[in-house]
Amino acid sequence: MLEALDADAVRRWAAAGVRALDADREAIDRINVYPVADGDTGTNLLHTMRSALDALVDDPADAAGAAVSALAKGAVAGARGNSGVILSQVLRGLAESWEGARTVTGTALRTALRRADQLATAAVSKPVAGTVLSVLTAAADAAEDCGSDLLDDVASAAVKAAAQALADTPRQLAVLAERGVVDAGGRGLLLLLDALATVVAERVDSDTNHDLPPLSAPKSALMHESSGFEYEVMYLLDGLADEPSLRDRLTRLGDSVVVAGDGHGLWSVHVHCDDVGAAIEVGIENGRPHRIKVTRFADEKARFERDRAVVAIVAGEQAAELFRAEGAIVLPVRAGREPTVTDLLDVFAETCAAQVVVLPNDTGLAELVSAAAERDGRDVVVVPTVSPVQGLAALAVHDPSRRSGDDVVAMAEAAAATRRGELVIAKREAITWVGRCQPGDALGMIDGEVVLIEPAPADLVAAACRLVDRMLDAGGELVTVFAGEDAPAALDDELGRHLRLSHPEAELTGYPGGQPETVALIGVE
Template structure:
């Protein structure tokens, strides 16, 4: 029997639900190979918890506008995002949603536009974007979608065109994940692929499954070095990282946001700042940074405004 293709709001909800299930089922594997940018063994957990928050925020809503639905999920995920990977996943959802506003059906061109906007949002969120991570996967996916739309002879608004684009996206994303091993020194040394990149591949595979109605294919992940449950927990054997991860949400004008980003860049690493939603004279921003001492970040953030949803997490989550 041919699987039923779904492109409406039910497909977006199924995508979010499938993302939660896949990340939940595979979080231990992602945690095991999480050695970049910090070997704290929580990428899988952070992706899963962020995706679950995004899903739960909209799972009971009756909203037909795809952009509104996915945008609500993305903003909810951002408000309580966990770590680098969770923050970027929420940014991907929020970016993907923007071109979908006002539309009730996914099409090939809309998927391509959503992925392109997700790429722009995610790459611009980081002060120092690094290839060989989730960023490379979203870039490869966006390029594949755009190329497929440009050269396809299928009716652009047809369900078949949406499937054609998603097939190309997932194939390109898989190759991008395989390539991460050679793009980052720590991954090449450990002979593994990037954990966050695999996580985003799972998210894209969940989208494909939601639209096509076909089951998730575990065998596609066989070429990914280190991605076997029997592999040693590399993060647990890595040297502990000193410092803390600070996250918060804060309302800032564009100038204040630029100033805060510069100050956080001066005192820390892995700086991510991304707008959650507009305010009267600016945006509410989700902020993420790794610093040696929490005071280094909190003092700069406090000078900029009044943060909420502040969390401080020790980067050393395991014993050497």
């Protein structure tokens, strides 16, 4: 077991925490009944912890204190929901306690949990027993009372006390008892504490959560009732001069007020209210608000009617119909018009899903999807498909009954295992890896690189056969072809005849794709 945490151990803990939250996200969402039963606590915690981990990955921290500071900054900047803001303060408490420390011992963990408890409680305008704050306080108390200074003992004591405190939450908060559930935010915190104890004990991931209480579904199906206010308002605030005044004015506007800072001048503000303009105006009068996000509770039920959906960005109407038939919601790419962030946000809303898995099917759409994900109020995961043939392969293994993280990994692996080829007609003279091409030549590409040129007037069928042969030289059993707008009518038949002679072991599946300015898109698995 570890005697102290260093920067690498902090990174392992953050990654393990993301995995644990990802595994339990849907279950935590289902038991989310307080302060508003909007079914998103697990999603918000996961998004916040991912933001923290992303900040750490981008930071060259070589000491435990610096690593946790990066986590805290990322969590405050990316905090989502009441639970996410509170989590950001837990990380900030660790960062403040470990500032300048290269390694962290059991004694330092004890001090840090108490500071995390203080900051998280201070961030909430009206702390309530039976919530994540109760779980955090119990963990901090147990760490202080632990008779050993060993890191493993302190971490284990905190986890044990947190688990008991979580089990006690229904006895402290009536709404939890009525629904027969524990506090959702407290469950998320327990997962993160247990992930820390797992790293300290040097157990493997599969051992994580081995002794945690199971989750149960709420007794009632009422999952989207409001606290009495119509909107959730969140924003980041720079230059805050008077925190008590901001908190007091927000409290007069609504409830669930959380004002939390990263210790370096950035604040995350959260409130449930009816007057959105007034909530934002308070921020303007106290600093510079940005990344403003407003959610109407009445819309939440419609938005999140299911756990997960797949969105595919597809060029070619016939290909789009194929993806729809396979269960994806499609954003079609029209000739001469690139999709926009607004287009993607509209499609995300159409899914009515808490998590959206995106198949971009194009190398140039990653930034667009990232921008849309930043603005949307749900968990958006991108499977890196750069061609419809890879997207179709990913969609073929999609299983909505499988755990979210496992399903995304399976889809990504299927896409990565599909080699992509494309046959197009050159529009202008150019230098390629295999020589100079002229307008009208047929260009065969594998994974984005030109590998053959068929001079004009090109025999497109012969070029397609040569390209498929080149792709199968590296092995493969299944060939998938989308015939584009420029494909000859006999392409599928001629390719099938060619493969029966040259590669009888390979099976061909052809589809009309309709992609503009394309002869064929080819995938080999």
